[in-house]
Amino acid sequence: MPQKTIIRIENLNSKLIDRSHWQNLLYAMHRIDRPEKHTRGLFHKSIKSKLAISEAHVGREACEMKMSRKILVGTTALLALFFMTISSVMATRPEKLPYSETVQFTITAPGEWTYLKSDILRIEGMTMSGPYDGTLGLGTMDVVFEHITLNTATGNGTCLATWLITIDGNTMWGSANGKIIGGLEGTSEGYFRGTHGTGEFAHIEKMGTYWADLSTGAQTAEGVIIYH
Numbered sequence: 505m506p507q508k509t510i511i512r513i514e515n516l517n518s519k520l521i522d523r524s525h526w527q528n529l530l531y532a533m534h535r536i537d538r539p540e541k542h543t544r545g546l547f548h549k550s551i552k553s554k555l556a557i558s559e560a561h562v563g564r565e566a567c568e569m570k571m572s573r574k575i576l577v578g579t580t581a582l583l584a585l586f587f588m589t590i591s592s593v594m595a596t597r598p599e600k601l602p603y604s605e606t607v608q609f610t611i612t613a614p615g616e617w618t619y620l621k622s623d624i625l626r627i628e629g630m631t632m633s634g635p636y637d638g639t640l641g642l643g644t645m646d647v648v649f650e651h652i653t654l655n656t657a658t659g660n661g662t663c664l665a666t667w668l669i670t671i672d673g674n675t676m677w678g679s680a681n682g683k684i685i686g687g688l689e690g691t692s693e694g695y696f697r698g699t700h701g702t703g704e705f706a707h708i709e710k711m712g713t714y715w716a717d718l719s720t721g722a723q724t725a726e727g728v729i730i731y732h
Contacts, residue, residue, distance in 0.1 A: 603710050603729035605638025607645045609721035615649065625661075627652040634721065636669055639729055640705065643671030652684070659687035667696070674703035680714060692716045696725060707732040 615630030628651050636645040646668045654661030661684040668677040682694015697711040712727015 599731045600728050601639075601731070603639045603712055603725075603727045605636060605640075605645075605723075605725045607634045607636050607638075607723045609634040609645075609647065609716075609723060611721070623655055623657040625652075625654045625656050627654070632721065636671070638669075638725075639710075640669060640676065640708075641671045643669060645669050647680075654684060654687065656687070659690060660685060661687075663692060663694075667698075669698075669705075671705075674701070674705045676701040676705040676708060676710070678710075682714065684718070686718075689719045692718055696727070 609632040611630065612633050613629065613631040614627075616628045618626045618628075620626060627649065630649040630652065632647045632649075634645060636643045647665050648667075649663060649665045652661060652663045662682070663684055664679070664681045666677065666679050668675060676698050677700050678696060678698030680694060680696040682692050684690060684692045693713065693715045695712070696714050699709050701708050708729060708731055710727060710729040712725055714723060714725040716723040
């Protein structure tokens, strides 16, 4: 029988290693120095995975930047629309100016007079008319008293009327209510308001106070006129 060759290795704890063990040792050392293909494949897969994660991160950041731009553009558009709306509202804000008028009235119809108990006189349908000179221009003013209620013993009473101003085909009408002091030869003062008009007076509103001398028919009024 052939004899087995023995190699002595002094630096391996002085033990004897046969040829097959030595070859196994060299093969193991070779695998340590040069990784197998499957090990290199795992390394490459790890690199590709990291690259894919980086690409996904970059893509997510790009998407977030696009969304930020869209939000910024949308916010800017809303702000522009808001300021345009505010400017439009300010441009169409009603203009309020002082108002005044003088009228010299003449009774055109006495109306219906009814004497009630306890010295009460009630007049319905009395009409007056006269030349108007005021903020609206020059024209005529007509008044119809719905009622005048007067205590003939004291001379005090109340009145409610509707009025109409006509200037060059443009009209404006409203109402007035007040008190009477000193009877039908005394004075009347109260409040007026006009909210309806046609033509150039279609978008005008006026309001204020009036004072009238019932003995002469002279009336003055002051207040505000609003152009819508």
